[in-house]
Amino acid sequence: MQEVNDIDAGETLTQRQRDVLDAVLRQMVEEGDRLTMTSVARRARCSKETLYRWFGDRDGVLTATVQWQASKVRAGTYDSQHLDVAALRESLESFAIAWLEVISSETSIALNRVAVAHAGSGKSNLGRIVLANGRFAIGERLKPVLEAGRKAGLLAFEDAEETFRTFFGLVGRDVQIRLLLGDDMKMTAATIRQEASWATSQFLSLHGAKPPATEPRIRAL
Amino acid sequence: MQEVNDIDAGETLTQRQRDVLDAVLRQMVEEGDRLTMTSVARRARCSKETLYRWFGDRDGVLTATVQWQASKVRAGTYDSQHLDVAALRESLESFAIAWLEVISSETSIALNRVAVAHAGSGKSNLGRIVLANGRFAIGERLKPVLEAGRKAGLLAFEDAEETFRTFFGLVGRDVQIRLLLGDDMKMTAATIRQEASWATSQFLSLHGAKPPATEPRIRAL
DNA sequence: ACCGAACCGTAACGTACGGTACGATTGGTG
C-alpha cells in the first residue's frame, strides 16, 4: 500500500519497475479484471516476491500502476499569452482532442474500469487518484485558458469551474460511459477531430463574448 | 444465465423473486462488490439452492437484477402534442431532472459499477443491458420530443441522435464519472433542478430555432 | 390427512487467488 495517493509520485521508480508497471497496464488492457498477481508476475517476468517487496500488496500494485500511467499523460500546457479568438479556439480544440484521445484509449478504459470497480469496494484510493489525475487535472489546466480568454474579452462567464464542466460535458458527451460499459463505438482520429471541433464551436457559441459570427447554429454533418 | 439480454424481461417474475432481487440491489448498494451468493441468500432470506434454481448462476442473478431495476425505471413518456416553447422547455427540463436523479441514485451507481467491472471481464451482457436500458433508452424516448420540437419550428438540428448526445453531455457533464469513481459530490434535489435548468437553457441556446430572447448568455450563479 | 414440489438453512467440496517461503540464478564488487 503506497502512502501517496495524490498526483505525481511516479518518478522515483527504476526503469525495471516502470517496465513491470507497463506490463501491468498491458495485462489490464488484454485480460480485464483477470488481473492476478500470478498473471502479472508471469507477464512482467518477475517473481511475485519482487512485486510484494516493491509494492506491498495487490492494492499497491494497482495504485502504482495508476500513478505511473497518470505521470505519462501529463500533456503540454497551453500558453495563455497573446490570445486572439483563433488561438483560443485552437487551444480549446486541442484540449478536446487530447481528452477524447485519452478517454477512448484502451489503457484509460481498462484503468478506469479497475478504478470504478475499486471505488465500489469501500476504501478506494484508486478512484480518487484517477479523478485527481484525470477530470480534475485537466480542469486545473484548462481553467487558466478560460480565464485568459475572459481577460482578453473573448469569453464571458462567471464561474470557471462550472464553465469547465460545461465544456467537459460538450466534449465527452456519452463517450466515456459507453466505452466503460463495453459499447464498441469506434473513436477514430477523424471522429475525434470532428467531435472536438463541434464541441468547441458549441462552447464558444455559449460563452463567446462576441456573437459567434460564422459559427453555424445547425451543425453540419 | 438468462437468455434475454435485451430490454423488458422483468415482468415474468413472481413477487417473491422480485423481493429477492430487491435484496440484491440493497446488497449492491450497501456492500459494493462484496456481493457473494451467501450474502445475497442471507439478505434475501432464501437458500442458495433457490438462487441457483431461479437464476442459473451468479451472472444470472446479476443479469436479472439489472433487468429488474431497469424495468422499474421506465419513466413516463412525454407528450409531443401542441408544443409551444414553454412546453418544450418543460419536457427537456423534466427529462434532465429525471436523468440526473437516476445517475446520482445510490442504486444506479452501484449497478453501473458492477456493470462496468463486468464489461472488463470479456463476455459481459451486463454492460450492454445497462446501456440499452439507460443511455439508449432515454435517447429513444427523447428523440421524438426533439423531432416534435423541430416539426413545430422550435428547434433546429439535423441529426436527432447527435443532438441528443449534445443534450446528454450538457446535462450529465462530469456527474456520472465522478460518482462512479467515488467522488462524494452531493447532488441534492435543488442542485439537480438548478443544473437541469442550466443545461436546458444552454441546449435551447444552441438548438433553439428562434433567438433565445430572454435566455441569459452568461449563466447566473 | 396425505403427497409432492418448492424452499430453507447449512454443511461440504473444489478451485482460484492473495500472500509467503525457499532454493537456484544472476550480477556486481573486492
Add this chain to the structure above:
DNA sequence: CACCAATCGTACCGTACGTTACGGTTCGGT
C-alpha cells in the same frame, strides 16, 4: 574466485467464494 544482495521460479498455505448436496419444513392440491 569469493561473497553478497537482489531477483527469479516455483511450491506452498490459508481463505474466500461459487457451486452442489442434503435433511428438514412449509404449503397447495386432492
